[in-house]
Amino acid sequence: MASSVALFVPCYVDQFFPHVAIAALTVLERLGIQVDVPEGAACCGQPAANAGFAREGHSTIARFVDVYAPYERIIVLSGSCAVHVKQHAGEVAAHGGHADTAGAGVAERTTEFCSYLHDELGVDWIAGLGATYDGRVAVHIGCHALRGLGLAKPSELQVRPFDKVRALLGAVRGLEIVDLARPDECCGFGGTFAVAEPAVSTKMGRDRLRDVATHGAQALVSTDMSCVMHLDGLARRERMGLPMYHVAEVLAGTAGAR
Amino acid sequence: MSAPERSARDAILAAVREARPPAVARVEAPIASPTPAGNGGISRTDAFNAAGIAAGADVTVCARGDVARIVDAALGGARSVLSFSDVTPFAARVVVVVNEEDLVDDLHAAYARIDVRAHPFGAFVAGPSKTADIEQSLVIGAHGPKALSIVVGRA
Amino acid sequence: MTQRSFELPVVGASGRVDHPAAAAAFNADVARTEWHDASLWFVREKRDRAASTVPGWEELRARASAIKEHALTHLDEYLVQFEANATRNGMQVHWARDADEHNRIVHGILSAQGASRLVKSKSMLTEECGLNPYLEARGIEVVDTDLGERIVQLRGEGPSHIVMPAIHLRKEEVGDTFHDHLGTPAGLAEPNALAAAAREHLRQRFLAADCTLTGINFAIAETGGFVVCTNEGNADLGMALAPIHIASVGIEKIIPRVEDLGVFLRLLARSATGQAVTAYSTHVHGPREGQALHVVLVDNGRTRQLAREEFWRSLKCIRCGACMNTCPIYRRSGGHSYGSTVPGPIGSVLTPGLDLDRYATLPFASTLCGSCTAVCPVMIDLDTQLFRWRQRVVENGHVSLAKRASIDGATRVLDRPRLFRLLGAVARIGLRILPAPLARRAAGVWGRTREAPVPPPQSFRAWYRRHRGGAA
Numbered sequence: 001m002a003s004s005v006a007l008f009v010p011c012y013v014d015q016f017f018p019h020v021a022i023a024a025l026t027v028l029e030r031l032g033i034q035v036d037v038p039e040g041a042a043c044c045g046q047p048a049a050n051a052g053f054a055r056e057g058h059s060t061i062a063r064f065v066d067v068y069a070p071y072e073r074i075i076v077l078s079g080s081c082a083v084h085v086k087q088h089a090g091e092v093a094a095h096g097g098h099a100d101t102a103g104a105g106v107a108e109r110t111t112e113f114c115s116y117l118h119d120e121l122g123v124d125w126i127a128g129l130g131a132t133y134d135g136r137v138a139v140h141i142g143c144h145a146l147r148g149l150g151l152a153k154p155s156e157l158q159v160r161p162f163d164k165v166r167a168l169l170g171a172v173r174g175l176e177i178v179d180l181a182r183p184d185e186c187c188g189f190g191g192t193f194a195v196a197e198p199a200v201s202t203k204m205g206r207d208r209l210r211d212v213a214t215h216g217a218q219a220l221v222s223t224d225m226s227c228v229m230h231l232d233g234l235a236r237r238e239r240m241g242l243p244m245y246h247v248a249e250v251l252a253g254t255a256g257a258r
Numbered sequence: 259m260s261a262p263e264r265s266a267r268d269a270i271l272a273a274v275r276e277a278r279p280p281a282v283a284r285v286e287a288p289i290a291s292p293t294p295a296g297n298g299g300i301s302r303t304d305a306f307n308a309a310g311i312a313a314g315a316d317v318t319v320c321a322r323g324d325v326a327r328i329v330d331a332a333l334g335g336a337r338s339v340l341s342f343s344d345v346t347p348f349a350a351r352v353v354v355v356v357n358e359e360d361l362v363d364d365l366h367a368a369y370a371r372i373d374v375r376a377h378p379f380g381a382f383v384a385g386p387s388k389t390a391d392i393e394q395s396l397v398i399g400a401h402g403p404k405a406l407s408i409v410v411g412r413a
Numbered sequence: 414m415t416q417r418s419f420e421l422p423v424v425g426a427s428g429r430v431d432h433p434a435a436a437a438a439f440n441a442d443v444a445r446t447e448w449h450d451a452s453l454w455f456v457r458e459k460r461d462r463a464a465s466t467v468p469g470w471e472e473l474r475a476r477a478s479a480i481k482e483h484a485l486t487h488l489d490e491y492l493v494q495f496e497a498n499a500t501r502n503g504m505q506v507h508w509a510r511d512a513d514e515h516n517r518i519v520h521g522i523l524s525a526q527g528a529s530r531l532v533k534s535k536s537m538l539t540e541e542c543g544l545n546p547y548l549e550a551r552g553i554e555v556v557d558t559d560l561g562e563r564i565v566q567l568r569g570e571g572p573s574h575i576v577m578p579a580i581h582l583r584k585e586e587v588g589d590t591f592h593d594h595l596g597t598p599a600g601l602a603e604p605n606a607l608a609a610a611a612r613e614h615l616r617q618r619f620l621a622a623d624c625t626l627t628g629i630n631f632a633i634a635e636t637g638g639f640v641v642c643t644n645e646g647n648a649d650l651g652m653a654l655a656p657i658h659i660a661s662v663g664i665e666k667i668i669p670r671v672e673d674l675g676v677f678l679r680l681l682a683r684s685a686t687g688q689a690v691t692a693y694s695t696h697v698h699g700p701r702e703g704q705a706l707h708v709v710l711v712d713n714g715r716t717r718q719l720a721r722e723e724f725w726r727s728l729k730c731i732r733c734g735a736c737m738n739t740c741p742i743y744r745r746s747g748g749h750s751y752g753s754t755v756p757g758p759i760g761s762v763l764t765p766g767l768d769l770d771r772y773a774t775l776p777f778a779s780t781l782c783g784s785c786t787a788v789c790p791v792m793i794d795l796d797t798q799l800f801r802w803r804q805r806v807v808e809n810g811h812v813s814l815a816k817r818a819s820i821d822g823a824t825r826v827l828d829r830p831r832l833f834r835l836l837g838a839v840a841r842i843g844l845r846i847l848p849a850p851l852a853r854r855a856a857g858v859w860g861r862t863r864e865a866p867v868p869p870p871q872s873f874r875a876w877y878r879r880h881r882g883g884a885a
């Protein structure tokens with residue numbers, strides 16, 4: 001076994017947003033975490049499963065379990081992938097020399113990037129990064145990260161307010177967060193939903209962007225590049241000029257550097 | 259019950275038994291009613307008053323001896339008055355008279371005190387008849403009473 | 414009486430509901446879509462404020478869920494108990510396996526008494542059963558007395574929401590309908606005036622009715638009584654006047670005890686409209702003097718849903734509509750786009766159980782954002798159940814249907830070379846995670862309103878190999 005912490009970079013981040021993965025790796029390394037990015041599992045199987053093809057996607061998540069089983073901690077750079085692994089890796093039964101419990105173990109040991117920083121390293125340690133960002137941003141937490149992983153209090157629930165993403169961004173000097181009219185409205189990506197229901201998906205994205213723009217945000221910071229891929233695609237088509245970053249880029253100090 | 263209905267009954271009950279998911283036990287713990295402190299420190303009467311106003315009723319708290327006079331006054335301006343019986347829905351205006359000591363904190367307490375079986379027909383009335391079915395605009399008096407007044411008599 | 418149109422535009426020649434097409438048609442009118450979305454979001458926000466005033470709201474939800482799970486897992490016992498107590502209270506209890514049996518029972522009660530004028534208060538069950546057209550075809554005049562229901566009835570439509578049936582209509586449209594049917598002045602669109610006209614019109618129907626039919630919100634096994642909740646008081650008016658009262662209820666509406674009502678009534682209206690409680694919460698424990706009171710217990714697919722290990726919890730639903738109000742897809746596609754009696758997230762979970770082929774697109778009309786699950790007063794795991802239905806759609810041999818449901822069919826854009834190059838990146842990535850035809854179609858649909866991500870010079874993996882010395 002190599003290092004005990006692995007970073008999982010979902011395929012679309014690997015292909016389209018390598019700078020986000022580099023930023024995440026940089027942040028973890030600066031915080032003194034030795035991280036592996038093992039080869040052999042490019043996808044967790046979530047897109048196929050959400051489209052109704054969980055059975056077909058089963059070999060994908062089985063491979064994920066194979067590759068990540070040796071690690072003590074599996075940090076996923078996407079809220080929705082993390083939720084998928086946590087909910088479904090346990091369904092991977094014994095195969096190829098792995099014990100029946102390998103999948104359940106992987107599910108248990110999987111976390112998401114922001115959750116890991118907040119829950120296991122703590123905001124004080126993050127402040128040690130000395131990140132700065134000059135500007136007003138809106139925060140978009142992916143729905144699965146929000147309600148599936150509990151990154152913040154969803155607006156529906158009547159519990160004490162908390163927001164781990166804001167807490168992390170609070171450690172960034174100069175960064176100001178604007179409030180939105182609908183704090184956690186879905187952006188309309190939803191995996192294949194974006195192409196299965198293009199009319200509603202597009203409207204949801206445009207509404208989200210309007211909320212961001214009318215509240216004077218100069219940029220959007222998100223926990224999920226899948227939401228960003230959709231929102232940024234809409235914003236660029238409409239020439240909004242609204243840059244979008246992953247939380248990792250802000251913490252690494254590379255937001256705005258591109 | 260007709261023969262076909264009896265067989266429908268038996269078929270449905272058999273299907274329910276067949277389908278029955280694993281038993282979930284009943285939770286017996288009582289639900290805590292709000293204490294005055296939990297209620298923002300206000301009294302039960304004030305809480306009732308606020309809730310009544312929010313629901314569109316006018317609530318008057320007065321000395322017990324004044325109750326009759328106030329109800330008479332209300333009657334003077336209304337076509338009829340009724341409490342919890344099946345004539346309530348016709349009235350243009352409803353006045354309910356209640357003793358302060360009969361106010362309770364919430365529905366849990368209410369159900370613990372009343373016997374719903376005692377009358378074939380009994381309603382919790384919370385404000386006048388209303389609708390928001392046209393563009394979410396609140397309209398008072400969709401069918402039943404256009405006003406509800408509650409007179410709380412204090413000993 | 415206007416014949417109701419149940420042929421919604423969303424149902425294609427195949428007889429299948431095409432939610433994406435109906436949603437696209439709805440969105441073609443941007444102003445209406447935004448107004449519809451804003452109206453429902455307003456209700457959702459009222460719900461948030463109402464819930465925030467209740468200390469222990471989340472515990473209350475958990476308790477409501479537990480009561481319902483207990484009741485549903487002992488449903489046979491509670492049904493029998495309800496029947497015995499209701500009978501003792503002087504009610505006549507009927508059982509109907511399906512919609513047709515329900516309709517025949519209702520018609521039988523009416524014809525036995527020579528009744529021909531029925532006033533109804535809100536009952537989604539009778540919508541589900543298609544009772545109105547059934548009775549109208551047999552010469553019974555049926556008048557829906559809930560204002561919203563009456564509006565859509567006069568228009569020959571079905572309700573687009575289970576709590577706010579006419580939420581899809583502007584007041585001017587209601588004004589036109591009332592002008593045509595009730596003779597209000599042309600152009601009159603002021604809600605108070607329109608409601609006053611409806612009040613007069615319906616008051617006459619109430620007085621003339623020889624039978625009333627109501628829904629039931631909660632049927633209490635312990636006492637053999639039931640509760641009907643309305644804001645308008647229309648159910649009460651019908652019950653107080655008509656010599657025959659028929660109450661139709663799905664078998665899942667049984668709760669064990671009176672004390673359980675405290676839990677449900679505190680949740681219901683707050684979740685539905687943001688009110689503390691509905692204006693009328695009426696408890697019926699027997700007929701008025703001289704009145705005949707019938708209760709019809711209806712299965713119509715409920716025992717089949719109860720038998721489904723993955724979906725039986727959907728029967729906990731108390732029909733508050735909160736999942737619709739919060740659903741970002743429902744708000745932007747309208748209730749009619751679901752082509753089913755119950756729309757929105759809960760409709761997309763209940764309706765596929767009736768006919769999976771016909772309703773195969775509904776489980777896909779969601780981003781699985783989970784907001785529905787978080788507002789639901791009885792904590793139904795709606796997003797999980799939608800996910801499971803997607804798997805069932807594929808497994809039960811509806812693969813091509815699932816593909817069509819998960820990727821919109823229009824692919825014209827693929828013929829245009831520049832766009833195709835631009836979208837090559839999306840297609841490439843899609844190919845890694847989806848079957849090939851899906852991926853290619855996905856790329857085309859994506860590009861209609863969105864730019865594709867700009868492919869970087871190298872992938873993260875390539876960077877990692879160079880900078881971190883090869884594979885781990």
Ligand code: SF4
Pocket residue numbers: 684729730731732733734735736737759785788789790791792793
């Ligand atoms: S599923 Fe839940 S939120 Fe939706 S209508 Fe039913 S009870 Fe209300």
